[in-house]
Amino acid sequence: MSPKTLYDKIWDAHLAHEAEDGTCLLYIDRHLVHEVTSPQAFEGLRMAGRTVRAPDKTIAVPDHNVPTTPDRVKGIENPESRIQVEALDKNAEDFGIHYYPVNDIRQGIVHIVGPEQGWTLPGMTVVCGDSHTATHGAFGALAHGIGTSEVEHVLATQTLIQTKSKNMKVEITGKLAPGVTAKDITLSVIGATGTAGGTGYVIEYCGEAIRDLSMEGRMTVCNMAIEGGARAGLIAPDEKTFEYVQGRPHAPKGAQWEAALNWWKTLYSDDDAHWDKVVTLKGEEIAPVVTWGTSPEDVLPIDAEVPDPSSFAGGKVDAVRRALDYMGLKPGQKLSEVEIDTVFIGSCTNGRIEDLRAAAEILKGKKIAVKRAMIVPGSGLVRAQAEEEGLADIFKEAGFEWRLAGCSMCLAMNPDQLSPGERCAATSNRNFEGRQGRGGRTHLMSPAMAAAAAVTGRLTDVREMI
């Protein structure tokens, strides 16, 4: 048998049909659904008189639109948002799919709820009408975002029409230095490869620094595979993975657990597997980083200076000029002197318990020096755990708003938005123009770095505070 990558193995195990022209039907084990990219798909099913083929493999939760203020229990004020969430309520009911409504404690960001509830398992194919579906790759699952037409296709057929991607290996060798986190790894990789560096590939992250990460950290790394242009990012499952999964509500139990475990242990890339592209970064050399521009590839260590547009080539020269203008930054300015108005900690990238612990460690006994700061837990269960561990008290005493679960200011579809010119230290995943609100200026970073910025009121090297 020819050697295979992890991606090859998962692909082969899910190939339901291959046509003569090479067009493949890939079987989908888990279909995650949220309110923004699904209403047109359900409507399409109804119009064509079709139904959901595998409702037991379909899981829905509202997250993008939901307010995160405590008064949301009284209902959603914005009429359009309310209609979208009500449409999901109705579609979940009509088609009999698993559902976590807004006021269920298990509600949260779809990519946090899936793993938390044990829906996401090693070796699965997982899709969702959301580009950050790559998050689930942390379990050694092939997981990627799809458009609404494909959501409808999966609902109707439980398959996707696919062509196979190429294999890319991203290896992070050695140990991370203190203050350096999974977010710094994933941003540094994008900084090195560019936002199109992964286009056409599925990335497997490996190496000692990846192995050393917790499951939460691995989810952070895979989450941003899409910002590097890859279809998916994944990490081979190991004992940490199995330990995280075991005992979750929808994880296999008893004899099925043993059978699953036997298969999961075969899910790794063979030693002599073929890689179409290999990128290697030294863990020791990764620094705490921030973004300075309007593309996630605009990444630099916190002790660097804002770059000069003329130091770039091709279309990037104009893009950087435009980005600096938008961001209100000057070439040569020290990143550590950039003043911050707002801090946002949360999102599917960094809204898990470990992220909140990292922020709390910096914030303990401190007060914020910014205009506003909010922490939005990734799920109701993360929120409850943070309260139990006393983290919520640390945040509130520091001056942070302590919110309910949702996507919130990551994409600002709900009322949590930046005003024009407002500068935000954010733990989310995109710094595009207008992403967090029209005219808003986003700097991406780790939760510890965002917490440090909240305390000093400027972009700050967290290593000075630990």
Added chain:
Amino acid sequence: MMEKFEKLSGIAAPLPLINVDTDMIIPKQFLKTIKRSGLGVNLFDEMRYDDDGNEIPDFVLNKPQYREAQILVAGDNFGCGSSREHAPWAIKDFGIRCVIAPSYADIFYNNCFKNGILPIALPQEQVEVLMKEAEKGANARIEIDLEAQTVSTSEGQVFSFEVDAFKKHCLLEGLDDIGLTLAKADAIDAFEARAAETRPWV
């Protein structure tokens, strides 16, 4: 049925930016719709309108010669960012049926084909020729022939492009790919039966 795409002769609008992301194409406030239609007026909203909702005259699609554009010529990595199909819906609703760029983000590229839009990837130097052509405005129509897989300029230059055979077939015929897949229900049934044996925990 999806709208067929066979040939197109139209005005091309130049948008010489790299990394045009889906938040630029259609900002999040317009994702609250539960319909596919009506998004064209908000295509490139933040570049196209000022804070008071007035048109910004300098933006390409606000210029008189490009208001009827059916083709968009843009820079590398077009459509990066989110999976929102609202991006191709907005492009199509505006009247654009074809995008030409050196490269695309994966999900956006696939989403185009589901909506009767042809995304053409050409080498940088050819895109630059077409960008210059597009800058001439209404006097320079670009012709696309999907069957022949060619892009032709008003000056008579012809560039060939690659496209996946299945995607091409679906666009040419305006096929609904869910219908095509449902015709293979036997294969899906057989796969499910096998998987129930080998991976019963799924």
